[in-house]
Amino acid sequence: MTTLKFLSRFLAGSLLAATCLTASAQATEGAAQPRAEDDTFLQLREAARKDNAALANALASRIPSYEIPSYVDYYRLKPRLADASEQEVRAFLAKYPNHAIADRLRNDWLLVLGKRRDWANFDFHFPQFVLKDDTQVKCYGLLSRAVKGQNVAAEARALLVNPPSYVEGCAALIARLYETRQFSEDDLVTQLRLAGEYDATGPAKRTAVLLGGSERHAGLAVDAPALALARGPGDTRVERELYIVALGRTARGSLKLATAALERVASRLTPAEREAAWATLALPASIQLHEDAHTYWEKAGNAPLSREAQQWKARTALRRGDWRLLRATIEAMPEAVRRDHAWLYWQARALQATGGSPEQARELYQYIADQGTFYGQLALEELGRMVVEPVPPAPPTAAEMAAVQANQGFRRALKFFDIGLRLEGLREWNWELRSMDERALRAAAEFARRNDVLDRMVHTAERMKGDADYSQRFPAPHADILGPATHELGLDKAWVYGLIRQESRFNSDARSHVGASGLMQVMPSTGKYVAGKIGLDEYRPGKLTDLRTNLVLGSNYLNMIMGRFEGSQVLATAAYNAGPGRARSWRNKMTAAIEGAVFAETIPFSETRGYVKNVMANATNYAAMFEKKPQSLKARLGKVMPVEGSGAQP
CATH class of the missing domain: 1.10.1240 (Methyltransferase, Methionine Synthase (B12-binding Domains); Chain A, domain 1)
Structure with missing residues (x-):
């Protein structure tokens, strides 16, 4: 090769290399810029969350062309919203009409306006608030109307059922309605009892003061009930009601102590107060699955009950198989509670069991029949149908x-x-x-x-x-891992998929507030335990987020639980969510075999109760999809049997 040709090729190669390096650098720089802007945006969000207005403004100024400008503007405005003007807020809303973040800002602004008592601007924005999912804003909405002289008592009673969510707006609403005599003393007593039931010390104190009672005594009734019981019931209505609150709080820890205290002072209470006191003991007795819970409800007579208490009274009747009491309890529920699909189903069952109208029962079943839900599937079976995979609809165009x-x-x-x-x-x-x-x-x-x-x-x-598309509604990814794992362990694949769907909805990055990770939401301690049991080498907690590791550990843990509960999917599902110890204790309180649906509905933990019902309904749908034949949720639930050797009747 001549020297000239060598130099020519060398220069050409150098030029190509330089061009490639330049392109690579430009690509790296181009990729780095969005990442840097994302980092700045995340810092902006954090500054807004901490109400650091100066930092938020500085950070927002650094990303003037960020791809989500509405949130940049929102995070710039949010920290100083308390001092913002109506014009600024309206300008934002006009700039981003029909945006989710605009409704979020409207929610924030309505809280500011309500606190300011700026009813003119509040009344302008409130009808435009789309989601209306903020209890505090709803309270301000009723307060605005009450200030104008409108009667809102009935709407307030329906809204004010969860004292921990009240805060300033709801407290002001209650005070206003009592001052203007839209609320009676009985309404305040209802609120005081609710505050005790929900462990809401602040609302209890405020309500007691409105009733002429002591803020300190209200605090003791909720937070130190033993001291409140030692004081005795007192001579005024509010002091006796605080004593009843203290009885309910004590019963959570010791039903025996609370019962003894009530029996000791019963003669100092009015008949209505005695019934209310027994009702406040009946609720924790029911949640504890106490064998005498029904006796407490009998002593409670016709005492007014909270929504939670009404439902636990029904669950106690259901667990005992007292269909007449169950029917009467459901029929006494307010419509908002009674229309829940659970109570519509059990109302229909109670009608059938007590000789009620077959036509009415059938109408109730037809109203809730649905393949996708627990009670919908049970209603289908009562109508003589089973769960089948529907014909998929036409795909999107x-x-x-x-x-x-x-x-x-x-x-x-x-x-x-x-x-x-x-x-x-x-x-x-x-x-x-x-x-x-x-x-x-x-x-x-x-x-x-x-x-x-x-x-x-x-x-x-x-x-x-x-028509449902089951491939969308009940996806079955990762079959290459779960198929062999469930087959080797002898697990029902439909049940495992039903559980994963409930745990994470197949979001592999899911992480709970208590540290559970991955598709099967495995806790670090559980992962370590199972890994040791199955001999998973080189396991470390960080591997819980690995897809294969998570599924292997989760399915093996399920298999271990199934072995502890003699193959009962209902018990094993409850144990997976609440822990084997709790599931075992609930089973130990059974005196006879009960329907799986009854066991599920009477689980004390609301989260676990919903979890079990959803997992079992999911599993039935997956089985219909996998097996291509009709499925029975009732058969899957079966009966939950008492512990062998307990002396209970099968």
Whole structure:
């Protein structure tokens, strides 16, 4: 090769290398800029969360062209909202009409206006508040009307059922209604009893003061009930009511002590107060599955009950098999409680068991019949039908998919998921679903699938009222791992998938507030224990987020639990959520075999109660999909048997 040709090729190669290096550097720089802007945005969000207005403004100024400008503006405005003007807020709302974050700001602004008692501007914004999911804002809305002389007592009674959520607006509403005689002394007593039931010290103190009682004594009744009981019931109505609150608080820890205290002072209470006192003991007795819970309810007579107490009275009757009491209790519930599908189902069953109208029972079953839900599936079976996989609907068209792909709310949601802001992503996604028809929902679910956001696919598919697409509603990913694992362990694959769907909705990044991780939400301590039992080498807690490791550990733990509960899916499901010890204690309190549905409905923990029902309904649907034949939820639930050797009747 001549020297000239060598130099020519060397220079050409050097030029190409330099060009490649420049392109690579430009690509790296281009990729780094969005990452840097994302980091700044995350810092901005944190500054807004800490109400650091100066820092938020400085950070927002550094990302003037960020791809989600509405949130940059929101986080810039939020920390100084208490001092903002109406004009600033209206300018934001006009700039981002029909955005999820605009409704979020409207929520924030209504709280400011309510606290200011600026009813003119509050009344302008409140009708435009779309979600209306803030109890405090609702209280301000009623307070605004009450100030104008409107009677809002009935609406307030329906709203004011959860004292821990009250805060300033609801406290002001209660005081206003009492001052203007829309609320009676009985209404305040109801609020005082609710505050005790919900462990809400602040509301208890405020209500006691309105009744002419002692704030200190109210605090003792809720927080130090033993001291309150030692004082005795007192001579005024409010002091006796505080004593009743203290009885209920004591009964949570020791039903025996509370019962003895009530029997000791019963003669100093009015007949109505005695019934209320027995009712406040009957609730914890029912939640504890105490064998004498029904006796407490009998002594409670016709005492007014909270929604929670009404439902536990019904559960106690259900567990005892007292269909007449169950029917009467359900029929006495306010409509808002009675229309829950659980009580519609059990009302229909009670009608059948007590010789009620077969036509009415059938109407109730037909009203709730639905393949996707626990009580819907049970109602189907009462109507002579079983769960089957439906014929899948027509897939979304190209035009329908194009419309979803162009949806900016969904694009924002994906961006938020990508940078780890799940709350914001859920807000954006769910906001866009509100006004979608069936075809648009199906396309949105498919869009979620294609972007590997399976939890949003499931959530979106659940909103469809027409023919269900089970591939969207009940996905079965990772079959290459779960298929062999469940087969080797002898586990029901449909049940395992039903549990995973409830645990994480197939979001592999899911992490609970207590530290459970992954698809099967395995706790670090559980992972370590199971790994040791099955000989999983080189296990460390960080591996819980590994897909395969998580599924192997979770399925093996399920198998261990199944062995402890003689193969009962109902008990094992309860144990997976609440812990084997709690599930065992609930079973130990059984005196006879009971329907699986009855056991599920009478689980003391509300989270576990809903969890078991959802997992079992999910499993029935998965079985219909996997086996391609009709399925029975009743057969899957079976009967829950008492502990062998307990002397209970089978």
